[in-house]
Amino acid sequence: MAAIQVKADVAGSVWQITTKVGQKIEAGETIMIIESMKMEIPVIAEQDGTIDKFMVDEKTAISEGQVLAVLTR
Amino acid sequence: MSDDWSAEVEELRLRRRDAMALGGAEAVAKHHERGRLTIRERVTRLVDTDSFKEVGTLTGQGRYDGATLKGVTPAPYVMGLASIDGRPVAVGGEDFTIRGGSSWSGDRKKGGQGGFIEDLAASYRIPLVNLIDGSGGSVTSINKRGHSIFPGVHGFERSVELLGKVPVVSAVLGTAAGGPAGRAILSHWSVMVDGTSHVFAAGPPVVERSLGQKIGKEDLGGTQIAVDLAGTIDNRVDSEEACFAELRRFLSYMPSNVWEAPPEVACTDPVDRCDEELLSTVPKDRRKPYNMRKLIGHIVDNGSVFEIQPTYGKALITCLARMNGKVVGIVANNPMVYGGAMDVKAARKQIHFVEMCDCFHIPLIFLVDVPGFMVGRDAEAAATLRDGMRAVYVGLQATVPTYTVVIRKCYGMAGMGTTEKNGLEFKIAWPSAEWGSLPIEGGVAAAFRRELANAPDAKAREREIEAELRAMASPFRTAEAFGVEEIVDPRETRPYLCRFIDAAQARIRTSLGPKAKYGVRP
Numbered sequence: 001m002a003a004i005q006v007k008a009d010v011a012g013s014v015w016q017i018t019t020k021v022g023q024k025i026e027a028g029e030t031i032m033i034i035e036s037m038k039m040e041i042p043v044i045a046e047q048d049g050t051i052d053k054f055m056v057d058e059k060t061a062i063s064e065g066q067v068l069a070v071l072t073r
Numbered sequence: 074m075s076d077d078w079s080a081e082v083e084e085l086r087l088r089r090r091d092a093m094a095l096g097g098a099e100a101v102a103k104h105h106e107r108g109r110l111t112i113r114e115r116v117t118r119l120v121d122t123d124s125f126k127e128v129g130t131l132t133g134q135g136r137y138d139g140a141t142l143k144g145v146t147p148a149p150y151v152m153g154l155a156s157i158d159g160r161p162v163a164v165g166g167e168d169f170t171i172r173g174g175s176s177w178s179g180d181r182k183k184g185g186q187g188g189f190i191e192d193l194a195a196s197y198r199i200p201l202v203n204l205i206d207g208s209g210g211s212v213t214s215i216n217k218r219g220h221s222i223f224p225g226v227h228g229f230e231r232s233v234e235l236l237g238k239v240p241v242v243s244a245v246l247g248t249a250a251g252g253p254a255g256r257a258i259l260s261h262w263s264v265m266v267d268g269t270s271h272v273f274a275a276g277p278p279v280v281e282r283s284l285g286q287k288i289g290k291e292d293l294g295g296t297q298i299a300v301d302l303a304g305t306i307d308n309r310v311d312s313e314e315a316c317f318a319e320l321r322r323f324l325s326y327m328p329s330n331v332w333e334a335p336p337e338v339a340c341t342d343p344v345d346r347c348d349e350e351l352l353s354t355v356p357k358d359r360r361k362p363y364n365m366r367k368l369i370g371h372i373v374d375n376g377s378v379f380e381i382q383p384t385y386g387k388a389l390i391t392c393l394a395r396m397n398g399k400v401v402g403i404v405a406n407n408p409m410v411y412g413g414a415m416d417v418k419a420a421r422k423q424i425h426f427v428e429m430c431d432c433f434h435i436p437l438i439f440l441v442d443v444p445g446f447m448v449g450r451d452a453e454a455a456a457t458l459r460d461g462m463r464a465v466y467v468g469l470q471a472t473v474p475t476y477t478v479v480i481r482k483c484y485g486m487a488g489m490g491t492t493e494k495n496g497l498e499f500k501i502a503w504p505s506a507e508w509g510s511l512p513i514e515g516g517v518a519a520a521f522r523r524e525l526a527n528a529p530d531a532k533a534r535e536r537e538i539e540a541e542l543r544a545m546a547s548p549f550r551t552a553e554a555f556g557v558e559e560i561v562d563p564r565e566t567r568p569y570l571c572r573f574i575d576a577a578q579a580r581i582r583t584s585l586g587p588k589a590k591y592g593v594r595p
Binding site: 008010011036037038039040041042062063 | 409412448
C-alpha cells in the first residue's frame with residue numbers, strides 16, 4: 001500500500017477538517033479547508049485514496065509545504 | 074593524374090561513419106540503459122521527418138598513423154538546420170556518450186554556448202532548440218592547453234542577444250551542470266524530464282567538497298527541486314517523447330522571430346460562445362475561492378491552453394492560448410493559492426511571462442483577482458516587495474496590446490501592474506469586481522483607529538463601517554465615472570475580447586521588431 005502525503009500549497013491555519021480517518025476519497029475531493037489571506041482555501045486530493053491519518057488539527061498554524069494528511073491507496 | 078575523387082569520397086564516408094557511431098556501441102548502450110536517447114535519436118524524434126541537415130558532422134579529434142587516418146572521435150555536440158511544423162529551426166545538443174558531453178573547442182565552436190548553431194539562429198532569424206545533456210567544462214582542458222581559460226571566452230553574449238530576437242527553447246535531457254545549466258536558463262521556455270534530468274550549478278562531488286554536504290543528484294537538481302520548488306526550469310514531463318511534443322507545442326505559439334507576427338490558426342470554436350457557467354463561477358461569499366483554470370477554459374479557444382510553469386508560483390497562472398485563432402498570453406491570479414496574492418514566486422513568474430509575450434508581440438489578457446502583494450514575515454524576508462515591484466515595472470514597460478479583465482479583487486500595487494499604461498489602458502470588469510488601494514476589511518481597523526477606540530462595541534462599529542464603504546465600492550459607480558471602460562456580463566467575455574483582439578492585429582502587424590530596453594529594473 002502506497003502512502004501519499006498531502007501537502008499545503010499555502011501557509012495559514014487549518015479552518016475545518018471536512019473528512020474522517022478511514023474515509024475513502026476520490027481525486028478532486030476536498031480533504032480540509034485552510035484559512036489563508038482571509039480566504040477559505042480547500043485542500044484537494046490529487047489522487048484517489050483512503051485517509052490514513054491527519055498530521056494537523058483544526059486551528060493548527062501551518063506553513064507552505066507542510067504535510068497535512070497521509071492517504072493510502 | 075586522374076580526375077577521380079573516389080578515394081577522398083571514401084575517406085568522407087569513413088569519417089561520417091565514425092561520426093554516426095557517436096561514443097561507440099558500448100557507450101550508446103549504456104546511455105540507453107539509463108533511459109535516455111542519443112542526441113541524433115532526439116533530433117530525429119523532435120523535428121519534421123527527414124528535415125535535419127547536419128552541420129559539422131566531421132568535427133572531432135582525428136587519430137593518424139603517419140598520414141593515414143585511423144579514426145575520428147567526434148566532437149560531443151551535434152547540430153544543424155531542421156524544421157518543425159514546416160518552419161525552419163536551428164537545433165543542437167550535447168552528445169553525452171562522448172566524455173559526458175563536456176565542452177570541446179576546435180577553430181570554431183559548434184554550439185552549446187554560442188557557436189555556429191546560435192549564429193545560425195541569429196543570422197537566419199529562426200528559433201533555437203537546445204537539447205541539453207552535458208556537464209560543461211572539465212579541468213582536464215588545462216592539461217591539453219597548458220593554461221586555464223578565462224570564464225566567458227566562449228561566452229553567453231550570443232545567447233543573450235537571441236533572447237530579444239528569436240524564440241529560444243531548452244530541454245534538459247540528462248545532467249546539466251555549469252555552462253549547459255546556465256545555457257538552459259537563457260531561454261524563453263525550458264523543460265526537463267522526471268527521473269532522468271538534473272540541473273544544477275555544480276553536481277554532488279563539488280557540493281561535497283565545498284560544503285561537506287552529501288546529496289544525491291535527484292535531491293540536488295531533480296524536477297521537484299528545479300521545477301516545482303525553484304522555478305529554475307519551467308515545465309516538467311514524464312518522458313523524452315513528451316518533452317519533444319511539448320517543445321513543438323510551445324513553438325507553435327511563437328513567431329519565427331520578433332520581426333514576424335505570432336502564427337494565426339483557423340479557429341473552429343465559435344467566437345460568440347457564451348458559456349453559462351461563467352454566470353455563477355465567482356462565489357458571492359468573498360471568502361470562497363473558485364477554479365480560475367476552468368474560467369480560462371470558458372473564455373479562450375477550445376483546447377488552446379498551454380500552461381507555463383504550472384507547478385511553480387501557484388498563486389498565479391500563466392498560459393499561452395488562442396482567441397479566434399490569434400495567440401494571446403493569459404496572466405491570471407489563482408484565488409485557490411493565497412487568495413491570488415502575489416508572492417515572490419508569482420512575481421518572478423509574471424515578470425518572465427510578460428516580458429516574453431511583449432517581446433514576441435503576443436497580446437496579454439490579465440484575469441485579475443489579486444488582493445495585493447503577499448504579506449507576513451516570510452513574504453517580507455523573501456523580498457516579495459522588490460520582486461513584486463519588478464513585476465509592476467515590467468508590466469508598465471510593456472507595449473503590446475493588453476486587456477485587463479477584473480474578475481474579483483484588484484487591489485494595491487499588484488493591481489497596478491495589470492493595465493496597459495503605454496496604450497489604451499482598457500479595463501473591463503465583471504459585476505463581481507472590486508478595487509481600491511487595499512481591501513476594505515484590511516483597511517478599516519487602521520484608517521478608523523480613533524473612532525473604533527471610542528466606540529462602545531468596536532467590532533460592531535468596524536463591521537458597520539465596512540458595510541458602508543462596500544456599498545460605495547460597487548463597480549457600477551466606478552463605471553459611471555468611466556474609471557473602468559466597460560462592465561461585461563461574464564458570459565460575454567469571450568466575444569467581447571475576441572472582437573478587440575481581432576481589431577488589434579493591425580497595430581501588432583505595424584509595430585513588429587525588437588523592443589527597446591531602457592532603465593534599470595528595481
